[in-house]
Amino acid sequence: MKTQTAKASLVDCITDRKEDFYRLAYSYVKNQEDALDIVQESIKKALASVDSVRNPDTVKSWFYKILVRTAIDFLRKQKKLKVMDEQTIEFLSSGKEDTYHDTDLYEALEELPHPYKTIIILRFFEDLKLEEIAEITGENLSTVKTRLYRGLKLMRIHLTKEDLS
Known part of the structure; x- marks a missing residue:
């Protein structure tokens, strides 16, 4: 019974705050696809371990913790050197510089x-x-x-x- 309550709280939390979770993930990786992957991976981890939640009222902060750790793990994995071919470099360097x-x-x-x-x-x-x-x-x-x-x-x-x- 308690697991069902925690799972329902998790689903409600994710549904209600999906934009917040995406924005947080995006603030780490600065890439839409990677941010969505991080959120998806976090949801997967949370659903797999929802049984460990003792108090359904703490689901929000528990999920934030999973999201932050998943984003940091992703960044650690991405520190590898990325090699680009000359055409890609030319294409990227020929564009107009954005102003923010x-x-x-x-x-x-x-x-x-x-x-x-x-x-x-x-x-x-x-x-x-x-x-x-x-x-x-x-x-x-x-x-x-x-x-x-x-x-x-x-x-x-x-x-x-x-x-x-």
Whole structure:
């Protein structure tokens, strides 16, 4: 009975927050197909281990934890060198350069180590509370606060350097 409740809570959570989960995955990989793969893999992992959920009320943070870890694992696997042929390089270099708003902010975010980046994304882009972030990352609340403020400080330093350049 408890497993059915947890499974129903998981399905409801995924259905209600699918855009949030996609956006979080996309913030890691910057690629639509890879983000969808990460969400799909996370759902697969969650459904396989839904029996381990003791309290159906914690399904949201439990799934966020799975999603973040799956995204980080994906990035680790993708660090391998990718080789392109000359035609692909010419095609990509001949295009018009895109212009984006707030690129310096996103670049500063990309420069952060994963622990800082994860906390900042969950706090400001996913609008989660610090307690929820602590549960998702498996860290103490004080560690989450420290990493949040340290990450923001590192981003500020990066942005200040760009302003001086």
